[in-house]
Amino acid sequence: MNAKVNISSRAGASFPVRRMNFDFEQVPQYWASESAGITHFLTALSALFPAGEKFFIDSVRAVRKHPLIKDDERLQKEISAFIGQEAMHTQEHVGFNASAQKYGHDVATLEKNTDTVIQTARKVFAKVVKPFGMTQEMVDLTATTALEHFTATIASQLLTNSHIQDLMTDQTMANMWYWHAIEENEHKAVAYDVYEGVFGQGIKAYTLRTSALVFAMTLIFLTQSYFVLRLLKQDQKLNLKELRMIYTYAYSPSKGIITGMTREMLAYFRPSFHPNDLDTNALLAKWKAKLGL
Ligand SMILES: [Fe+2]
Ligand SMILES: [Fe+2]
Numbered sequence: 001m002n003a004k005v006n007i008s009s010r011a012g013a014s015f016p017v018r019r020m021n022f023d024f025e026q027v028p029q030y031w032a033s034e035s036a037g038i039t040h041f042l043t044a045l046s047a048l049f050p051a052g053e054k055f056f057i058d059s060v061r062a063v064r065k066h067p068l069i070k071d072d073e074r075l076q077k078e079i080s081a082f083i084g085q086e087a088m089h090t091q092e093h094v095g096f097n098a099s100a101q102k103y104g105h106d107v108a109t110l111e112k113n114t115d116t117v118i119q120t121a122r123k124v125f126a127k128v129v130k131p132f133g134m135t136q137e138m139v140d141l142t143a144t145t146a147l148e149h150f151t152a153t154i155a156s157q158l159l160t161n162s163h164i165q166d167l168m169t170d171q172t173m174a175n176m177w178y179w180h181a182i183e184e185n186e187h188k189a190v191a192y193d194v195y196e197g198v199f200g201q202g203i204k205a206y207t208l209r210t211s212a213l214v215f216a217m218t219l220i221f222l223t224q225s226y227f228v229l230r231l232l233k234q235d236q237k238l239n240l241k242e243l244r245m246i247y248t249y250a251y252s253p254s255k256g257i258i259t260g261m262t263r264e265m266l267a268y269f270r271p272s273f274h275p276n277d278l279d280t281n282a283l284l285a286k287w288k289a290k291l292g293l
Contacts, residue, residue, distance in 0.1 A: 005293065013077040015186035017084030018293065022092055022176050024099035031170035036235060037242030038167050038249060042177070043100050044227035047110035048220070049093040053086040055118050056148065059140035060194055069197040075190075082190040085183045092176055106234060110227050117223050125215060134208055138199060144191045146213040146268070149275065150220065152188035153264045154257065155181035156280050159287055163255040175291060182287050189275040206271055213268050 006019040032038040064070070064079050097107040126139040158164060158181045168174035199205045228246065232238040250258045267273055287293075 013081030015081055015085070015183070017081055017088065018179070018183070020088060020092055020176075020179060022095060022172055024096050024172060027096070027099050027170055027172055029103045031173045033167040033169045035167065035242070035245050036232065036237040037245035040105070040231040040235070040237070040242075041228050041246050041250060042173075043097075043105060043107060044110070044224050044231060046093050046097055046100075047107050047227055048114050048224060050090050050097070050111050051115035051118055052147065053090045053093075055122075055140070056144045056191065057083050057086050059137075059144040060191055062137050063141055063194060063198050066198045069194060072197065075193055075197060078187070078190045079194065082187045085187055089180050089183065092180070096173070096176065104235075105231055107231075110230070113227075114223065117219065121215075121219055125212070129208065132204070134204075138208065139212070141191065141195050141198070142209045142212040143216055145195045145209055146216040147220070148184075148188060148191045149213065149265070149268050150217065150261075151184045152275060153261045155184035156264070156278070156283065157257045157260045159185075159280075159283055161255070161257050161260055164249055164257045167249060178287060178291055179293065182284055182291070182293065185280045185284055188280075192275050201271075210269055213265075217265070 006021075028034075030036050030039045032042060060079055060082065064076065069075055097111060100107050122136070122140055122143060125143070126134070126136045129139060158177060165174075168177065195205070195209065199208075229238065232242055248255055250256050253259055264278055267277060
């Protein structure tokens, strides 16, 4: 592992907060198998994280003192560790994004755009569901549970899809993505447990969380795709070769990391769904050993 790992606090949660300190100084411009297409595809994802993960933290923090969960000691410890992990992810992605900026890829603007999209979407969605008695806090938390399901699913795909792993040729970047992927699966149930703890499992909670998933996935697809095209265009790499790479490793039926997510994403629509239904413990144990975490 080419990063200083410091397990800073466990504080009784079921997973630790690891303080990482990746050095992005030597990361090459096209760090993913020298492919501009795949590099920019992953950079576009990375651009979503600083504002996205801040939103997750704020959403959970806003309800953690709710009377229905404030005395749940186990959940409170999980929330603290969740906030700690997400804050560390943001810190490292900000570091990587700045290193991409250094090559002239304007990730700073994409980070700002992400914040605008999130703030606009959460307010619009809250307006739409207000007549049904749903609050801004409920909307924010359900958007977080939906997006946490997305991140946990893409993360488990990253840890299982050997085609995409073969493209992670820069060791620093590979380790950063694998570390993030492991932690997304370690804390995948936290926001969901908070949501259920506060809003229950009734028809209203089900309708909101499933419609939030559809809304959030549409938005994330449009935003990330726009970011990819923008990065490629600015870099004068918007051509068939790069688009074909993205199609093959993201969207093709046989190798695509996004298409590989379909079954797990659809599981969210089961009324009895819980993030821990998909047991990733063995997968995580294997990867933690591999990374020395
Ligand atoms: Fe994260
Ligand atoms: Fe997360």
